[in-house]
Amino acid sequence: MFTKATSERGRDLIVYQRYTFYKEKHVNEGVKWRCTHRSCFSKLYLDECSIEPLNLPRKMISNSAKRKVADQSIYRPLKIIREEIVNSPVELTQQLNSNDINRIRNNIIYHEHRKNYPILPKSFNDTHDTIKRLKIKTNIDENFLLDNNSEKNIIIFSNKKN
Numbered sequence: 001m002f003t004k005a006t007s008e009r010g011r012d013l014i015v016y017q018r019y020t021f022y023k024e025k026h027v028n029e030g031v032k033w034r035c036t037h038r039s040c041f042s043k044l045y046l047d048e049c050s051i052e053p054l055n056l057p058r059k060m061i062s063n064s065a066k067r068k069v070a071d072q073s074i075y076r077p078l079k080i081i082r083e084e085i086v087n088s089p090v091e092l093t094q095q096l097n098s099n100d101i102n103r104i105r106n107n108i109i110y111h112e113h114r115k116n117y118p119i120l121p122k123s124f125n126d127t128h129d130t131i132k133r134l135k136i137k138t139n140i141d142e143n144f145l146l147d148n149n150s151e152k153n154i155i156i157f158s159n160k161k162n
Helices: 055-071 077-087 090-094 096-112 123-131
Strands: 003-006 012-016 019-027 030-035 043-046 145-147 153-158
Touching: 003 055, 019 043, 043 123, 055 077, 055 096, 077 096, 123 145, 123 153
Parallel strands: none
Antiparallel strands: 003 012, 012 019, 019 030, 030 043, 145 153
């Protein structure tokens, strides 16, 4: 039996024996569906009426948590996951296990959370270049970078009043 789900980007998916397929296009035989794995060339041709909708608990909770992480980046991701589990219907949360929660946390939430922060520099030169580009100011709009000496590898954060 084929079941219908929604991807993180809002596209229609079909789940068949734990394999997922996305809708590619309408053809004479019905609808052409392709496997979501790029290296797989499997295709399905189905009628629209032969598909039942399905609510995948992990996908539903992870999608809503991912949106909240993008909007509210000040909260820790694990707190957002807990809130989503508490606010979800009981039928969905009963189907979750610890592996599902770990996958939500590791694969989706922390990945989305890291988008809001700059990449860590790999060398001293990268560090000095990054700090030169950043306009680091205090809450009263004073420069907070006192010295950025790349020759001696010294960075001093302070303002002139201190």
